[in-house]
Structures are given as C-alpha cells and as structure tokens.
Amino acid sequence: MKPTTLKTPLVLVNLKCYTESIGNGAHRIARAAREVSDESGITIALAPLYMDIHPIIHHYDIPVFAQHVDPVEPGAHTGRMPLPAIKSAGAIGSLVNHSEYRLSVADIEKNVTALRQAQMLSCVCSNNVATTKALAALGPDYVAIEPPELIGGKMSVSEANPEIITGSVDAVRNINSSVKVLTGAGIHSGTCVKTAVELGTEGVLLASSVVKAEDPAAILRDLVSLL
Amino acid sequence: MKPTTLKTPLVLVNLKCYTESIGNGAHRIARAAREVSDESGITIALAPLYMDIHPIIHHYDIPVFAQHVDPVEPGAHTGRMPLPAIKSAGAIGSLVNHSEYRLSVADIEKNVTALRQAQMLSCVCSNNVATTKALAALGPDYVAIEPPELIGGKMSVSEANPEIITGSVDAVRNINSSVKVLTGAGIHSGTCVKTAVELGTEGVLLASSVVKAEDPAAILRDLVSLL
Amino acid sequence: MKPTTLKTPLVLVNLKCYTESIGNGAHRIARAAREVSDESGITIALAPLYMDIHPIIHHYDIPVFAQHVDPVEPGAHTGRMPLPAIKSAGAIGSLVNHSEYRLSVADIEKNVTALRQAQMLSCVCSNNVATTKALAALGPDYVAIEPPELIGGKMSVSEANPEIITGSVDAVRNINSSVKVLTGAGIHSGTCVKTAVELGTEGVLLASSVVKAEDPAAILRDLVSLL
Amino acid sequence: MKPTTLKTPLVLVNLKCYTESIGNGAHRIARAAREVSDESGITIALAPLYMDIHPIIHHYDIPVFAQHVDPVEPGAHTGRMPLPAIKSAGAIGSLVNHSEYRLSVADIEKNVTALRQAQMLSCVCSNNVATTKALAALGPDYVAIEPPELIGGKMSVSEANPEIITGSVDAVRNINSSVKVLTGAGIHSGTCVKTAVELGTEGVLLASSVVKAEDPAAILRDLVSLL
Numbered sequence: 001m002k003p004t005t006l007k008t009p010l011v012l013v014n015l016k017c018y019t020e021s022i023g024n025g026a027h028r029i030a031r032a033a034r035e036v037s038d039e040s041g042i043t044i045a046l047a048p049l050y051m052d053i054h055p056i057i058h059h060y061d062i063p064v065f066a067q068h069v070d071p072v073e074p075g076a077h078t079g080r081m082p083l084p085a086i087k088s089a090g091a092i093g094s095l096v097n098h099s100e101y102r103l104s105v106a107d108i109e110k111n112v113t114a115l116r117q118a119q120m121l122s123c124v125c126s127n128n129v130a131t132t133k134a135l136a137a138l139g140p141d142y143v144a145i146e147p148p149e150l151i152g153g154k155m156s157v158s159e160a161n162p163e164i165i166t167g168s169v170d171a172v173r174n175i176n177s178s179v180k181v182l183t184g185a186g187i188h189s190g191t192c193v194k195t196a197v198e199l200g201t202e203g204v205l206l207a208s209s210v211v212k213a214e215d216p217a218a219i220l221r222d223l224v225s226l227l
Numbered sequence: 228m229k230p231t232t233l234k235t236p237l238v239l240v241n242l243k244c245y246t247e248s249i250g251n252g253a254h255r256i257a258r259a260a261r262e263v264s265d266e267s268g269i270t271i272a273l274a275p276l277y278m279d280i281h282p283i284i285h286h287y288d289i290p291v292f293a294q295h296v297d298p299v300e301p302g303a304h305t306g307r308m309p310l311p312a313i314k315s316a317g318a319i320g321s322l323v324n325h326s327e328y329r330l331s332v333a334d335i336e337k338n339v340t341a342l343r344q345a346q347m348l349s350c351v352c353s354n355n356v357a358t359t360k361a362l363a364a365l366g367p368d369y370v371a372i373e374p375p376e377l378i379g380g381k382m383s384v385s386e387a388n389p390e391i392i393t394g395s396v397d398a399v400r401n402i403n404s405s406v407k408v409l410t411g412a413g414i415h416s417g418t419c420v421k422t423a424v425e426l427g428t429e430g431v432l433l434a435s436s437v438v439k440a441e442d443p444a445a446i447l448r449d450l451v452s453l454l
Numbered sequence: 455m456k457p458t459t460l461k462t463p464l465v466l467v468n469l470k471c472y473t474e475s476i477g478n479g480a481h482r483i484a485r486a487a488r489e490v491s492d493e494s495g496i497t498i499a500l501a502p503l504y505m506d507i508h509p510i511i512h513h514y515d516i517p518v519f520a521q522h523v524d525p526v527e528p529g530a531h532t533g534r535m536p537l538p539a540i541k542s543a544g545a546i547g548s549l550v551n552h553s554e555y556r557l558s559v560a561d562i563e564k565n566v567t568a569l570r571q572a573q574m575l576s577c578v579c580s581n582n583v584a585t586t587k588a589l590a591a592l593g594p595d596y597v598a599i600e601p602p603e604l605i606g607g608k609m610s611v612s613e614a615n616p617e618i619i620t621g622s623v624d625a626v627r628n629i630n631s632s633v634k635v636l637t638g639a640g641i642h643s644g645t646c647v648k649t650a651v652e653l654g655t656e657g658v659l660l661a662s663s664v665v666k667a668e669d670p671a672a673i674l675r676d677l678v679s680l681l
Numbered sequence: 682m683k684p685t686t687l688k689t690p691l692v693l694v695n696l697k698c699y700t701e702s703i704g705n706g707a708h709r710i711a712r713a714a715r716e717v718s719d720e721s722g723i724t725i726a727l728a729p730l731y732m733d734i735h736p737i738i739h740h741y742d743i744p745v746f747a748q749h750v751d752p753v754e755p756g757a758h759t760g761r762m763p764l765p766a767i768k769s770a771g772a773i774g775s776l777v778n779h780s781e782y783r784l785s786v787a788d789i790e791k792n793v794t795a796l797r798q799a800q801m802l803s804c805v806c807s808n809n810v811a812t813t814k815a816l817a818a819l820g821p822d823y824v825a826i827e828p829p830e831l832i833g834g835k836m837s838v839s840e841a842n843p844e845i846i847t848g849s850v851d852a853v854r855n856i857n858s859s860v861k862v863l864t865g866a867g868i869h870s871g872t873c874v875k876t877a878v879e880l881g882t883e884g885v886l887l888a889s890s891v892v893k894a895e896d897p898a899a900i901l902r903d904l905v906s907l908l
Contacts, residue, residue, distance in 0.1 A: 014305060016302070016303050016304055016305050017299075017301050017302065017304050017305075017307055017308070017309050017312060018301055018302060018303070019301040019302075019311070022301060022309075022311050022312045022315055023311075023312070023315035023316070024315075047305075049277070049308070049312050050276070050277040050278050050308070051277050051278050051280060051281060051312065051316045053278060054278060066306075067305045067306040068305065068306025072244075074244050074245055074246040074249060075243070075244065075245060075246075076243050076245070076327065076434070076435065077243055077244050077327050078241060078243050078244075078274075078294045078295065078322065078325040078326075078327040078328050079293075079294040079295025079322070079325060079327070079328040080244055080327070080328070081244070081276065081277070082244050082249075084246070084249050084250075085244060085249045085250070085276050085278065088249055088250035088251075089250070089278045095305065095306070097785070097786065098305040098306060099305075099787070100303065100304050100305040100306070100307070101305050101306040101307070102785035102786075102787060102788075103785060104778070104783035104784060104785060104786075105778065105783075105786055105789065105807070105812045105815055105816060106780070106783060106808050106812055106829075107783075108786065108815075109808075109809070109811050109812050109815070113811070126786070127787050127790075128790070130790050130794070130818070130819055130820075131786045131787055131790050131819075133818040133819075134786055134790070134815040134816065134818040134819050135786060135815065136818075137811070137814040137815040137817075137818050137856065138811055138812075138814075138815050139811070148787075175818065175856070207303070208303065324558070324559065326560070329558035329559075329560060329561075330558060331551070331556035331557060331558060332551065332556075332558075332559055332562065332580070332585045332588055332589060333553070333556060333581050333585055333602075334556075335559065336581075336582070336584050336585050336588070340584070353559070354560050354563075355563070357563050357567070357591070357592055357593070358559045358560055358563050358592075360591040360592075361559055361562075361563070361588040361589065361591040361592050362559060362588065363591075364584070364587040364588040364590075364591050364629065365584055365585075365587075365588050366584070375560075402591065402629070468759060470756070470757050470758055470759050471753075471755050471756065471758050471759075471761055471762070471763050471766060472755055472756060472757070473755040473756075473765070476755060476763075476765050476766045476769055477765075477766070477769035477770070478769075501759075503731070503762070503766050504730070504731040504732050504762070505731050505732050505734060505735060505766065505770045507732060508732060520760075521759045521760040522759065522760025526698075528698050528699055528700040528703060529697070529698065529699060529700075530697050530699070530781065530888070530889065531697055531698050531781050532695060532697050532698075532728075532748045532749065532776065532779040532780075532781040532782050533747075533748040533749025533776070533779060533781070533782040534698055534781070534782070535698070535730065535731070536698050536703075538700070538703050538704075539698060539703045539704070539730050539732065542703055542704035542705075543704070543732045549759065549760070552759040552760060553759075554757065554758050554759040554760070554761070555759050555760040555761070661757070662757065
C-alpha cells in the first residue's frame with residue numbers, strides 16, 4: 001500500500017464547529033469545495049466534525065481530515081476518538097495539535113507516528129518559528145503555522161508577519177526537508193493564498209472565512225484564483 | 228415539544244471505542260440491541276462513537292446517547308463536539324462526566340442545563356454516594372453510579388458493594404426525587420440487572436460485557452432475562 | 455484533636471499570583487492583615503502561593519489556606535501538591551475548585567474528604583446556585599460563590615446579583631445546614647461585606663481589591679468597618 | 682548579568698512529592714546532597730516542592746530547580762506558579778514537561794524562552810529520540826530523556842536501552858549542539874551514572890532511588906563514585 005499524498009498547493013478548510021458547519025451546513029461547504037475543486041483543479045480538503053467525515057467522502061469524494069485524533073489505542077475510553085475510528089470513517093489524515101486542542105509533545109509524536117504507520121497524513125499546527133522547528137523534527141507530513149493572535153481575524157499571517165512564514169520555511173528545510181509547510185490564520189483572499197505560496201509554503205489552512213461565508217463557493221473561487 | 232423520556236427499566240450500553248465497537252462493529256451491536264429489544268420489550272439504548280450516532284438511529288431505530296458533549300457554544304473550537312452537533316445527528320441525550328472523561332462541576336451543570344433546554348436526556352456518571360448526591364442536586368435525568376475500581380471487571384457493583392447503590396438511591400431521593408438512578412460497573416448477567424432493579428435503580432449502564440462479547444445478542448438476552 | 459474552626463465573619467483573601475503578591479509582596483499584605491485583624495477583632499485569613507504558606511504563619515500568625523491542593527497521595531508526582539505538604543507547611547485548609555483551577559466532582563470530593571480527615575478546612579468555590587447546591591452536598595466547611603463574570607470586577611456579587619447569594623444560602627440550608635457560605639467576586643468595600651453578611655453568608659472571599667491596593671491595610675480596614 | 686551555568690557532570694534529584702521528601706524529609710536529602718557534593722566536588726542539584734525551594738537554598742546552598750513552572754504571566758491565577766515566584770524563592774531553573782506534568786509545545790516554548798530571559802536554566806524532559814530532537818529544537822539548557830516505562834524502576838535507561846541515549850545525543854548534536862543531554866529513568870548506581878556519561882550525556886536526572894533511600898548520602902556517594 002503506498003502512502004497517501006495530496007497534490008500541492010493544498011487548500012485545507014477546518015470546519016471547526018460553527019453553527020454554519022454543523023449538520024446540513026457541512027454539506028453546503030462540501031458541495032462548494034467539490035465545485036471549485038472541479039473548476040480549478042486545485043485540491044481542496046475539509047476537516048469536518050467526526051460525524052461528517054464519512055458522509056462528505058461518500059457524497060462529494062473530497063479528501064477529509066479529522067480535526068483531532070486521540071493518542072490512545074482502541075479500548076475502554078469514553079468520548080475519545082482513536083485513529084482506527086477516523087480511518088474506518090474514511091479520513092485520509094488528521095489535524096494534530098490545533099491551537100484550540102493542544103497536545104503534549106509525547107502525544108503529538110504518538111499521533112504523527114501512528115498516522116504514518118496507518119498510511120495517513122498528519123498536519124501538525126504550530127504557533128511560531130520555534131515551535132514549527134520543534135514540530136518539524138517529528139517528521140509530520142505538514143506543519144501549519146497559525147499565530148494564535150491572527151486566528152479568525154481579518155489580517156492574514158502572510159500580510160501581518162511574513163517573517164514568521166519565511167523563518168518557518170527555512171527552519172523546516174534545515175530540520176527535515178520532506179515536511180511541507182502550510183500557512184494558517186487570517187487567510188481570506190486569493191492574494192493571501194498567492195503570497196503564502198510565494199513565501200515558500202505549499203498551501204493554506206483556513207476556517208472562518210470559508211465556513212461563515214454566505215457563499216462558500218465564491219470565497220473558495222477567490223482563494224484559488226491566483227494560483 | 229415534549230421532553231424525551233425512556234421507558235424504565237433501561238439498559239444503556241456504552242460502546243466506548245473498543246476495536247469491537249468501531250465501524251462495522253457498532254452495527255453488529257446495534258443489530259443485536261434491536262433484536263433483543265424487540266423480543267423482550269425492554270429499552271436498550273446505545274452510546275456509540277460520534278460517527279455512529281446517525282447511522283445507528285437511521286438503520287436500527289435505537290435510542291442513542293452521545294458518549295460526551297463539550298460544554299461550548301458552536302463556534303471556533305477544533306476537535307470539540309457542541310450539543311447542536313449531536314442533536315443534529317439524532318442523539319436523544321448524552322453521557323456526562325464519565326469516569327473516563329471527567330468534567331468540572333461548572334461544566335457538568337452547563338451540560339445538564341443545555342441538554343434539558345434542548346429537550347434531551349442527561350446521564351451523569353458518579354463514583355460514590357457523596358458524588359451521586361452532589362450530581363443529583365444538578366437535576367439531571369439520570370445519575371449512573373460507577374465505582375471506578377469495578378469498571379470493566381467481572382464483579383458487578385450490585386454484588387460487590389450493594390450499599391453504594393442503596394445509599395445512592397436514598398441520597399438521590401432526598402435531594403431530587405425526579406432524578407433516576409442507574410447501576411454501572413461490572414454488570415454482566417441477568418442476575419446483576421435484576422439485583423440493580425431490586426435495589427431501587429431504574430436500569431443499568433454497561434459496556435465491555437456486551438461490546439466484547441462474541442455474541443452480543445446472547446449477552447443482551449441474558450441481561451434482560453429476569454426483568 | 456479537635457477540628458479547626460474559624461470565627462465568623464471571615465474575610466478570606468486569595469493572593470493569587472499577582473506581581474503584588476509574590477515574594478515580599480505577600481509579606482506586605484500579611485502585615486496589613488495582622489494589623490487590621492488586631493484592631494478589629496475580625497478574622498482575616500490569607501491564601502498565598504505555596505512558598506509563602508509557612509513564612510506567613512510563622513511571622514504573622516495568620517490563618518493560612520492553600521490556593522489549591524492536588525487530590526493525590528504522596529508519591530511519584532512531579533509539580534503536584536499533596537495535602538501532607540500544605541499541612542506540613544502550616545496551612546489550616548485549602549481553597550478547592552477555584553474558577554481558575556477547576557476540578558472534577560470526584561476530585562473535589564476526594565479533597566473535601568481528605569481535608570476533613572486531616573482536621574483541615576475546605577473552602578469549595580461555586581459559580582451559581584445550582585453548583586453551590588451540588589457542592590454543598592459534599593459537606594465542605596465553606597462554599598464560596600463566585601460568579602465568574604464578576605471576578606476581578608468593580609461590581610460586587612451582592613450588588614449585581616443578590617438573588618444568587620440568597621438562593622445559594624437557601625439551597626445550602628436545605629442540603630446541609632452545617633456548610634457555611636462565603637460571598638465572592640467583586641467585593642471591594644465595607645458595604646459589600648455588610649450586604650454579604652446581611653444576605654445570610656458568613657463572610658467573603660476576595661482577591662484583587664486587597665492585593666492590588668496601594669495601601670492594603672486601608673482597604674482591609676474599610677472592608678471590616680461595618681461589621 | 683551573566684547566565685547561570687552548572688558544572689558538568691550534573692546529578693539532578695527530583696524530590697517529587699514522596700512522603701520521604703515532604704517537609705523535614707526535604708532537609709534530610711538536602712543535607713546529604715550538601716555533604717556528598719562537598720566530598721566529591723560533583724554538582725548535585727535538587728528539585729523540591731515549591732515551599733522547600735527557599736529553605737534548601739538558604740540552609741544548604743544547593744542549586745535548586747522548581748519541578749514545574751506555569752507558562753503564565755503574574756496575575757489572576759489561583760494555584761498556579763509563575764516564573765517570578767520561583768525566581769524570587771531562589772530557584773536557578775525549572776524542570777519543564779516532566780512525564781508526570783506534560784505541557785503543550787507552545788507552553789514548553791514559552792517556558793524555555795521565559796527562563797532564558799530570566800537568566801534561569803531549563804531542563805525539558807523527553808520520552809524518546811523523536812521527542813528529544815523536537816525539544817532540542819527549542820534550545821533549552823538541558824533535555825533529560827526519561828522513557829516513561831523505566832521511570833521509578835530498577836533498570837536504568839543506560840542498561841535497558843542505551844540506543845535511546847546515543848540516538849538522542851546524536852540527534853541533539855545535529856539540531857542544536859549547545860543543548861546538554863541528561864540521562865533519566867531508573868538511575869540507581871555509580872555504574873548507571875558512569876555509563877550515562879560515557880554514552881555522551883552530561884549527567885543524570887533521578888528521583889526515587891535517592892528520595893526513598895534509608896541513607897540518601899550513601900546512595901549519592903555511590904552515584905558519583907565512578908565519575
């Protein structure tokens with residue numbers, strides 16, 4: 001079995017748990033992602049709530065990440081989500097250590113290793129150059145840099161603080177050049193995405209600008225327009 | 228809209244995340260629950276992984292609880308599960324504060340109140356008489372007593388420590404007589420269930436004895452046989 | 455050995471870890487507490503950082519609570535604080551479940567029971583009437599009601615929301631009349647303290663208004679002035 | 682002000698919170714550390730409970746680490762321990778991310794940076810080669826490798842799994858050669874310490890074998906005997 005890979009550049013949309021991304025809302029965004037992906041040829045992946053992993057893959061044939069996976073073996077755990085459960089639902093990977101769900105280094109390492117062994121993708125979130133470097137040393141598929149102060153805001157990291165991106169890209173190159181970097185936090189337009197790619201990253205991780213949009217397809221179309 | 232209620236006695240099976248309860252395994256148990264429920268007329272409810280909430284309701288018409296719900300409003304939370312998401316999937320209630328997912332009192336109260344407002348059932352887990360009393364004061368639909376040392380074992384709480392059950396039933400009666408008590412931990416036979424009911428509780432919360440059974444229907448049939 | 459008790463009304467100052475309460479700052483507040491306690495005859499207790507428990511008792515002979523205690527037995531725990539360590543330092547009790555350090559119900563119960571067995575006082579913090587009721591069921595010495603939205607503010611709970619106080623006092627009386635209630639959050643003047651006592655509570659739990667005061671003795675003198 | 686440094690090799694004893702290391706017990710161990718340090722010229726540092734930081738420095742003039750420090754600014758935090766509080770007590774550094782007190786990568790980075798800015802030493806604990814590499818990328822003064830399965834046991838990591846030590850030493854050298862490596866877990870004799878140094882580390886982090894010894898000075902004397 002050969003490992004999963006996704007074509008670069010990647011637009012990865014974290015649906016979080018907004019009112020707009022629960023239940024039927026997730027389908028609305030998945031339809032938009034399918035449509036814009038077909039038009040543009042750009043890979044758009046989604047990270048929905050656990051119950052929407054399978055329906056989205058099944059109905060829209062979109063690459064799906066879990067938002068989180070618990071670093072536990074299957075067993076007597078209540079309310080936890082072990083890797084085989086997200087894999088069985090059809091996820092091709094998982095976000096790990098999002099700023100809204102921080103993990104210990106030991107647990108991140110466990111997740112990255114387990115995802116690799118399961119031929120799944122890991123996208124580990126970092127918050128600055130130093131933590132990007134540390135996390136790249138664990139050898140995940142992606143590190144997504146999301147300075148917490150910019151998450152959900154109107155200012156993208158590529159505008160507000162391009163040095164954090166270039167610094168991270170350099171640091172990752174020195175530590176483990178097979179790790180891909182994504183730009184996160186505040187991404188809301190085609191220009192942001194273009195800048196992110198020009199700064200050396202292989203795509204973007206974003207959330208609210210797509211999820212809370214009245215017309216998600218219009219926003220996605222704009223995001224990929226300059227690639 | 229009138230509040231959800233379940234007929235007493237109740238057999239509530241927490242599927243946790245055993246290898247046997249992931250993906251197809253959940254369906255195997257749901258089929259057994261449907262079958263034994265039909266034969267016996269006893270209510271058998273399941274608490275599966277999040278992704279199995281909707282399929283189980285849809286295919287087997289079984290009352291389903293979430294294993295956990297996060298005490299957050301929908302919004303910018305990654306990897307969390309707000310109440311509207313489990314409700315939208317079809318859950319009629321949620322376990323709260325399982326010994327494998329402890330919450331603060333403030334968060335338990337938030338969950339119990341939110342579930343009540345959403346016309347859903349709350350089943351709060353306690354570990355001894357004192358905590359049963361405290362949790363009953365929050366007015367949930369059910370308190371399930373699970374002494375942690377007996378969880379997953381061969382000895383049921385009704386055999387090992389009937390005083391914890393009768394003490395809890397008395398305490399709950401004094402605090403808030405509308406709260407129903409379930410007996411948890413170590414339940415594995417019809418005799419355990421019968422004793423649990425005779426001690427004054429309105430059913431059982433159990434997990435491994437059903438989930439890990441080669442023939443879940445046979446076990447469920449035994450569990451309800453003396454009711 | 456007879457159990458520790460403190461004279462009512464009680465003024466309990468949580469020093470938290472403000473710049474003003476670290477190191478020498480703690481002594482400045484302890485001196486003020488000693489002075490005003492001597493003048494007024496009112497019991498003023500302090501909850502300082504762990505390293506200041508013993509120096510404050512030793513130098514100022516003031517009743518001292520820990521801000522937190524970990525519900526663990528002495529043993530292989532790093533960075534944790536078991537009960538025998540705060541007792542050995544001279545604390546007569548501990549805050550439990552402060553809104554800035556929430557615990558599970560099982561852990562609160564463990565702490566309350568362990569403090570009682572060690573002849574020490576427990577002061578459990580709650581956030582509304584429902585949680586006050588639940589926590590009173592555990593039989594601590596004190597429940598301190600601190601609606602989180604008022605903590606650190608200029609508006610005291612006795613002005614902003616007297617019903618939460620009277621409701622809590624009534625609820626506690628019904629559940630366990632030996633539990634004493636303290637009023638917390640936003641207490642900053644003699645009037646607040648007087649109102650708190652008139653509403654049926656046996657004192658106050660406060661922090662920033664004393665800790666951040668230029669002249670802590672002046673504030674403490676005002677706080678006890680109408681008792 | 683020039684940064685704190687400690688002479689190599691270093692024997693760092695984590696007192697944890699054993700019955701034997703609470704209160705007077707801490708003094709018993711400090712006396713032994715003073716005595717053996719004087720005899721041998723080897724640096725022996727201690728990581729006691731917070732309340733023993735100042736007394737141990739004051740009475741025994743021993744370099745003291747905190748067992749943990751909270752990655753928060755001084756302020757409205759109850760039961761937390763910000764850096765200025767341990768510094769004011771006299772600690773020259775802190776353990777960070779011990780396996781018994783795991784932190785997120787973001788918080789470890791915050792602690793390492795804050796300790797460096799305060800001219801204090803950071804000793805970050807890792808659990809395998811991959812996490813050692815990741816943590817070395819944050820540039821702490823020390824990384825202490827403690828495979829969790831060996832902590833508190835009779836088998837030292839240098840006997841059980843020397844590859845984890847040599848692998849970590851190599852990895853650290855490639856990432857950041859100014860980071861010093863300590864060997865942890867299961868260290869109990871002079872041979873263990875000698876092997877640890879021969880494998881390229883600059884000392885040991887240990888706990889139970891000293892703390893629970895009837896005669897801590899005898900054990901410490903043995904530990905440094907082959908250096």
